[in-house]
Amino acid sequence: MMAEVAYIGGYTPDTGGSGPGITLVELDGLVRLGETVASGPSFLAVHPTLPILYAVGEADRGTVATFGRGEGGALSPLAQRSSEGSAPCHLAVDPTGTRLAVANYGDGTVSVHGLGTDGLPEQVWIFPYREGSHAHQAVFGPDGVLYVSDLGACEVRRYLVGETVVPHPDGPVRLAEGMGPRHMARAGDHWYVTGELDGTVRVYDDGWRELRAVPATGTGRHNEPSHLEVSGSGELVYVANRGPDTISVLAGPALNPVAEVACGGVWPRHFAVAGDRMYVANQRSGGVAVLPLDDGVPGSAAEVFAVGSPSCVLPLP
Template structure:
């Protein structure tokens, strides 16, 4: 059985272009287990069935790298191919483990790669988009649709993935102008979306009718929400600027709590057991926040690492 570990991706901190790439840490002890070279691995994903990890390479000529995962979590490079776009910042594997979707932020394209029985990438389908588009997150919905937030066009783009990948006949979902949708999550027939540009969290029904919009933070000043996730029946969002994690109730989005993120510029977070792990990009560390009745509690425990942008716990 694989050790209880976390993979940390981010941006190279060194001026000469070298750096640790993907860092492996043991959860609990926070022992650094190793580092695997990778170029700009700003977001990571694991295969749902195979011991394989995927990483985007966020550069002008984007890449997608494939790694084998050993029983102790260690990574071995298997392959690398173009992401078919610039500055890829997110990727996701569909539940069946046969497709990998990549959001290319730089030119707004979306690429969908086939995955073979060994976890390697095969054919690719590329979806271009108009000027000004910035694809930010790819999510496979429970309805078999691939959803992609587009921060540049205030849309959620939709693609059918039933046998072949193609644009949804109903087109994209139009969201509030100036919202800048970044990350989103589905929970109990509703979608929750963080607006990076207008500092909001919005909830929609499955027909994409907006039900409510609230500020992502109660703190005065500029805020650029980052990652959003639903866990244990609560909505969590990272706030860059206030440097907090906000906790909201589902549907109503009433504030439950807002706590310090344990660092500066919370780019991403993830849950493992009774802990939240926050990738604080500008303070160079993963903050460990204990959860008490679902509320994060910062106690100062931090795993120091470069400029983290993604933390991915995995057994």
């Protein structure tokens, strides 16, 4: 089913960008429905059962803001608290709606916030790390484990999430030195991870044994891949390439190249698939490009929605 609206987060003037905060868009025709003031909401997530949206505030003193989602998707501020770290760049809600995990890129801290029945953050667990650590993404796995990609330490940190939150007894997963893991996604028994520092995409089995590593782009240009997603069928892996300014499509799990197309702008920070379209947040050119999908493969941008410094697109039905 085609998503009806989308929230677009990005960098605001106080965080080095030109965006207005959180922009609400009707996807049919790309109609701007409204804007909500927020400081540096570079990544967004929604509660699985409640009409609530969460946004990081990517500043030196990071924040997590909670908004109520009203009729038509309009947002109203409910609460704001510290992210317990510096420059938070990602957050995720677990499938039960009881935990909110935040990756603080600046100081490598990971914070997990317990959510009340109203969806508001309550207690918090804080996990600092060694100097040079840069937590970049938090993902709740189907095994009750929170996985956090650490670009600075070249590893995936693991935490057990239950009544409490504690580090996994087996410790982190060490990945290839110099890779710089940024974003990851799971499909079936495989994990896919982008390497921001070495420009690769890598696939791992369920035990985190590396199966293959390939360049994220076939252009030969310097690349700092950002976001990665797997298609709903699990057959295709999409990667956004910053530098070449393309979207690569790979066939999983072998990671054989299928296609590589222009992203419709400059510096694709994030993208999302909704229905038969892909929406790409091109941070440096100030727009969200709409790429039509044909059998899951994106084509040339059909149109671009202008918005300053976009860094996250969150489509919702």
